[in-house]
Amino acid sequence: MLKKTRGVTPIISDLLLAAIVVAAFAIVYSASTGITTQLFNYFSGAFDRIQEDLIVEEAYIKSGNATATLYVRNIGGVTTKITAIYCNGTLIQLISGSQTVKVGELTILVVKLPKAPSQYSPQKITIATLLGNKFTFRLVAIP
Amino acid sequence: MNSKGSSTVLGALLFIIIAISVASFTFSLSLDYQKKWKDYLKRQELRQREKIEIVSVENVGLDTYIKVINIGGEAVKIAAVYINHRLIEVLDEFYIPSGSERTIIIKNFNIEQGDYIKITTDRGNFATYYVTG
Numbered sequence: 580m581l582k583k584t585r586g587v588t589p590i591i592s593d594l595l596l597a598a599i600v601v602a603a604f605a606i607v608y609s610a611s612t613g614i615t616t617q618l619f620n621y622f623s624g625a626f627d628r629i630q631e632d633l634i635v636e637e638a639y640i641k642s643g644n645a646t647a648t649l650y651v652r653n654i655g656g657v658t659t660k661i662t663a664i665y666c667n668g669t670l671i672q673l674i675s676g677s678q679t680v681k682v683g684e685l686t687i688l689v690v691k692l693p694k695a696p697s698q699y700s701p702q703k704i705t706i707a708t709l710l711g712n713k714f715t716f717r718l719v720a721i722p
Numbered sequence: 723m724n725s726k727g728s729s730t731v732l733g734a735l736l737f738i739i740i741a742i743s744v745a746s747f748t749f750s751l752s753l754d755y756q757k758k759w760k761d762y763l764k765r766q767e768l769r770q771r772e773k774i775e776i777v778s779v780e781n782v783g784l785d786t787y788i789k790v791i792n793i794g795g796e797a798v799k800i801a802a803v804y805i806n807h808r809l810i811e812v813l814d815e816f817y818i819p820s821g822s823e824r825t826i827i828i829k830n831f832n833i834e835q836g837d838y839i840k841i842t843t844d845r846g847n848f849a850t851y852y853v854t855g
Contacts, residue, residue, distance in 0.1 A: 615747065618747075619747075619751070622751050622754075622755070623754070626754060626755055626758040627758075629758055629759060629762050630758055630761065630762060632765075632846075634846040636802065636804075636840075636842045636846065636848060637802075637804045637807055637809070637840060637842070638807065639807040639808055648808075650802070650804070650809055652801070652842070652844075652846060654765075654769070654844070654845055654846040655765075656758070656761050656762065656765065683801075683844050685801065685802060685812065687809065721807065
């Protein structure tokens with residue numbers, strides 16, 4: 580009886596060792612894949628940030644009127660998602676207009692300014708995007 | 723006895739695999755970066771080479787004719803027409819070759835004295851015109 584089970588322990592230990600090695604490999608593989616993907620996404624996002632470019636090609640800001648119209652064109656190389664618009668450092672409300680702008684596309688943003696501007700008063704408009712860029716333009720209210 | 727040096731060989735192999743992986747990852751990232759940077763510079767260059775001017779603006783019947791000349795070194799695509807800071811017309815496929823003139827026709831719209839006209843290109847350049855007389 581004893582003679583028959585003599586070689587079992589080394590086999591079990593081998594199997595256990597193999598299982599531990601496989602498990603360790605799986606953990607290391609998944610961790611390294613995760614890190615590599617995160618690194619790639621980080622750099623890829625940074626590269627896309629270079630490509631992003633917006634321009635306010637025209638704006639209609641009339642004195643005494645707190646609603647302004649911004650004609651924003653994507654002149655960059657990637658689709659832009661506008662996340663926030665600021666007027667003189669204050670977050671302003673977007674009344675209408677698409678916040679996602681494809682390459683070459685024009686979006687008409689109607690925004691609510693914090694207060695109605697006086698004539699010829701400069702308004703510093705900042706457009707923030709999902710990729711982390713900020714585009715600032717100086718617009719002047721017409722009489 | 724025979725397997726005495728195998729761990730050194732395996733270690734060296736593992737090191738080579740890791741080194742090649744890191745090098746290829748870094749190389750592909752830097753290639754991607756260079757390509758995007760090159761695209762960006764190319765776009766800026768094309769933008770700077772663009773130059774358009776509005777030659778004349780006149781009412782013809784019920785329409786407005788805006789004559790535009792491209793005096794830059796690149797063909798331009800006119801994207802939009804604004805009058806008095808308001809979008810009047812979006813143009814889809816309106817190209818002007820370099821050194822040529824083309825007329826934009828705004829249907830059923832007449833300009834008046836004091837009107838401010840702005841035409842923009844898809845690369846973000848523009849030309850303006852003030853109607854005087």
